[in-house]
Amino acid sequence: MMGCMSSPDPAAELAAIFAVDVAAADPTGCATVLGATRRLRGFIDQVEAGVTRRMIELHEQQGAAPAADVHAQTGGVSSAEGKRKERRSKTLDEAPSFEDALGAGEIGAEHVDALANATAKLDDDVKNQLLDREADLLDDAMRLSPEEFGRSVRDLARVIERDNGIERATRQRKSTFLSRKTNTATELVEGRFAFHPELASKVFGPVDRHVSTLIKEGAAAGDPECVDRSVDRNRLAAEALGELVASGNQHLHPGTGDVTVIADATALVTGEISDDTVCETGDGNAVPPAAVSRMICNGQVTPILVDADRVPLAAGRTVRHANRAQRRALRAMYRTCGFGDCDVAFDRCEMHHIVPWEHGGSTDLDNLIPLCSRHHHVVHEGGWTLELTDDRTLTVRQPDGQVFTVSEPDVPPQRRRRRTVDEQEPAPERVRERQPAA
Template sequence: MMGCMSSPDPAAELTAIFAVDVAAADPTGCAAVLGATRRLRGFIDQVEATVTRRMIELHEQQGAAPAADVHAQTGGVSSAEGKRKERRSKTLDEAPSFEDALGAGEIGAEHVDALANATAKLDDDVKHELFDREDDLLDDARRLSPEEFGRSVRDLARVIERDNGIERSTRQRRSTFLSRKTNTATGLVEGRFALHPELASKVFGPVDRHVSTLIKEGAAAGDPECVDRSVDRNRLAAEALGELVAAGNRHLHPGTGDVTLIADAHTVASGDLTDESVCETGDGSAVAPATVSRVMCNARVTVVFVDEHGVPLSAGRTARNANRAQRRALRAMYRTCGFGDCDVPFDRCEMHHIVPWEHGGSTDLDNLIPLCSRHHHVVHEGGWTLELTDDRTLTVRQPDGQVFTVSEPDVPPQRRRRRTVDEQEPAPERVRERQPAA
């Protein structure tokens, strides 16, 4: 059983800290200050995790700013640290006793981060069995340093994986399958698979090697998640698999997928679905108009004109993606994603049209800005809007119209700076913006 934990009294801890003259303190006095500081920091970390959890809920339910972005915007931390705080809050959801221990000052935030990193890549079954031993994990966290605790969690996970046993080869081959179906309730294409070891090595060997390449490229570009190896390898594995399949596994370069989306011009332009709307994939699965708009930002679009009966009249092709010269020009202006303080490298960004193509926007430099995949989704599916002035000052507005951030390109020697909403400036003479739905 876990011991009883009580939260510290922040006022009492502050009193204890200020009661000691550090300049003249003896070892006992210094240790007392450090102990009070640790307990006070644990209380603050617990409050921060609770607030982060609420910000995650607001983002998922109301389209508010992502928690990591709010941390970077208001907390004076890097984008990578904002993401780490978000992961920390999610890990405390899975291990509630760790949150109590954190608030009581019995463990530190680094212990929670070590648990998050050690469990991030585990299969769900292994992770669930590991968290079933939450009491033992917490006992280890109390007595071990964060580094030692992280190693202990990884060792325990390996034991669980080993104890699960290995099926016999014949049974594994009989159990191998790959299936997919469309969930009629959500419209998502859901897949399930189980591969015997030999087949898995053929599939995941190239994937793992390409993931390593992506991590090395990210580290060379200065991506903090790649530098400290905290990047989500599962996400990179999905990207690597898509690239390898699309490219026929002949050459490691981003492949071009052939995606068919069918939508009527009014629905795409307005963003509104009506009884007369058509907005679906080639196999009839429904998609949102915002998703069609986002896909068209980086696609070669074939426009097919049909009559009132749906009979094709003519078809033409229009290049929608920025060419190499345009990407080079944008790279000269942006080191990273153009969305506020995001630090995702330029080479991992997608080119977003400020004025969407369906609203008459062109694939020109003054209508393009690099966005990482996460912020590209925020703009399209989240309903956020971007406004770009002639000097490339970017204003980001939330769905309710409130300004979230104002930033400039991070091209040297000019350093991007953030402006607060309170800074009042004359409105620019000409502002291009993503047009709201009609």
């Protein structure tokens, strides 16, 4: 059922698509096609949700085939995708304004799926309280990427849970497990796991860092997969985990384990949680203040001082490569790759010089940004340019000078939205700009 948002005209959107010769299209033409495709896809997704809703009714009332099975058999999708479509339809029943926005092309199906995933295992009372804020949730969905929106919903649910006295950390620990079995066909030992955030940070932080070490060592030895960065990181992660467990993290990485936690002083001192509280691991998983206090008691603390916008005020320097203190400072600002909406985790990124080292650039925080391997190649080999302002607003320009995206650090808990070109503010006086590599 449609509300105040108008549905796109499918015929008009198709006409806009067919009017462009994609094979010869310029960037504007490609953007036109993608925009029309997005609106048309939203319309189709809304129709599909309505059909799914009817199939659910037929299954419940007349014993017809489950909606997910019908999708798998007639829609050419996997069983998992069929279940996802069924779950999406049920979520739209619970949040009808999202269906209107989906049909109007204001949000995508991924936003609805993010809401479904974030609410799937909530207690009924918590879920109802969260959906009471449907208008605010929709506003967030319309301005955030699906990943950011899902994180925002989970953060809100955590606040509601704590307000209701639910000990999420206790439930996470009770749900933590690690199991394995041998596949008789392949003779591979296969496993399943679910780790609470504190344990996951302890396990996967060292694994990700050791994978980077293995890639560097392989590149130095001339391994072609490591040189061109086509190596399977998941395979290396398994090797890294085995080496860390067999040899001991202390042997491979002398010194204490490095676990990054971003927390505000108020939460640590009082243990109280509010809408503005920051208390999470470096990769964005929430942990209770008590767990942070325990880690502080059991380890050495390297504080990073930040201002009101959480921009580090003090951190170390090095000659060419970012040192550990600088990586920690950047991790306090970025959960993921700094390039637009890229969701590659920080620990899988490389520290990139905005002004290249070979062109006189310094290894200072205001000249460093985390980039994943793919976007690092785009910048160095594709002739793209980056501009970074004092407040760490990043402007990415294509080789022809056109602005591709403008983004800000993924700073918790303020989930800053990506800004369109029309919304850009006047450029500050000082902007560091990277020139295309020669």
